[in-house]
Amino acid sequence: MQVQDVDLRLLRIFVTIVECGGLSAAESRLNIGRSTISTHLSDLEIRLGLKLCKRGRSGFELTDAGRITYQASLELLQQCETFASTVAGSKHQLSGRVTIAIIDTLVSDPRCGVAQAIARLKARSSNLQFEIYVCEAREVETSVANGRSLVGIGVSRHQIRGLDYVPLHNETNYLYCGKGHPLFDCEANKISELLPQAEVITSNYLRDKDSRNDGLNYQNSASAYHDEGIAHLILSGQFIGYLPEHYASYWVDKGLFRAIMPEKYCYQIPVMLITSKSNSTSPLAQATINEIRNSH
Numbered sequence: 001m002q003v004q005d006v007d008l009r010l011l012r013i014f015v016t017i018v019e020c021g022g023l024s025a026a027e028s029r030l031n032i033g034r035s036t037i038s039t040h041l042s043d044l045e046i047r048l049g050l051k052l053c054k055r056g057r058s059g060f061e062l063t064d065a066g067r068i069t070y071q072a073s074l075e076l077l078q079q080c081e082t083f084a085s086t087v088a089g090s091k092h093q094l095s096g097r098v099t100i101a102i103i104d105t106l107v108s109d110p111r112c113g114v115a116q117a118i119a120r121l122k123a124r125s126s127n128l129q130f131e132i133y134v135c136e137a138r139e140v141e142t143s144v145a146n147g148r149s150l151v152g153i154g155v156s157r158h159q160i161r162g163l164d165y166v167p168l169h170n171e172t173n174y175l176y177c178g179k180g181h182p183l184f185d186c187e188a189n190k191i192s193e194l195l196p197q198a199e200v201i202t203s204n205y206l207r208d209k210d211s212r213n214d215g216l217n218y219q220n221s222a223s224a225y226h227d228e229g230i231a232h233l234i235l236s237g238q239f240i241g242y243l244p245e246h247y248a249s250y251w252v253d254k255g256l257f258r259a260i261m262p263e264k265y266c267y268q269i270p271v272m273l274i275t276s277k278s279n280s281t282s283p284l285a286q287a288t289i290n291e292i293r294n295s296h
Helices: 005-020 023-030 034-048 064-090 114-124 137-145 188-197 227-235 245-253 283-294
Strands: 096-102 128-134 151-154 163-178 240-244 257-259 266-276
Touching: 005 023, 005 034, 005 064, 023 034, 096 114, 096 137, 096 283, 114 128, 114 283, 137 151, 137 163, 137 266, 151 283, 163 227, 163 245, 163 283, 227 240, 227 245, 240 245, 245 257, 266 283
Parallel strands: 096 128, 096 151
Antiparallel strands: 151 266, 163 240, 163 257, 163 266
């Protein structure tokens, strides 16, 4: 089929539907009603001659053809963005979408530098659109690898082929308990006695028992995918868990969190700037990378 402007618009809508997990969830992001979204999706299916998804009471689910189309759409849209960026670069202008995937809570780290980078990019060109995608650590890498995001800022245990990783700074994590937990008002000489009984929150990305090997009590009765989830569990006064110092300091200052034996129970994670090797010639990607690195 010949790709036209209307097809690119329909493909962008389709990608958004997939990323949001369904038509209803995509309404606010697309700023159009569900019935209109459904019509656009049907138009795309007719245009392609494919059934892209199953939708109904059982929920939203991609077909095999839908999964292939989604991946191909990401690649095509990335090529379009690269084309626009390269042409604009030949005129010494920056143009296109600055899409940044980032792990949660980094906004509380003064070393993050994303806000400063955005401000400088915005000052350099009025032809830029900005999108921040806050997600789990592995999703940051996937988002850069599949072309959804121009750059990513996150942590990585196993680096993905085709991506470049540049250390930005180290994030220090301490073990915290919340007010109401037996360890919160515990005398220092009693901590070692009570600590083995304390239930530790299992984080489902990177901050797990294997990465620390701290010998604590992981009963898997509490888990979270994001730091905000860990904070909720600590605030309950029933569990202890690791959090970045810059994020936990809000509750520490309010007298609601206490670091447990910080000289022993702490570890550091390198926060990385993650980029795709395939974007190495994109003027917009290079400008974004340089601004983020210069902010640190």
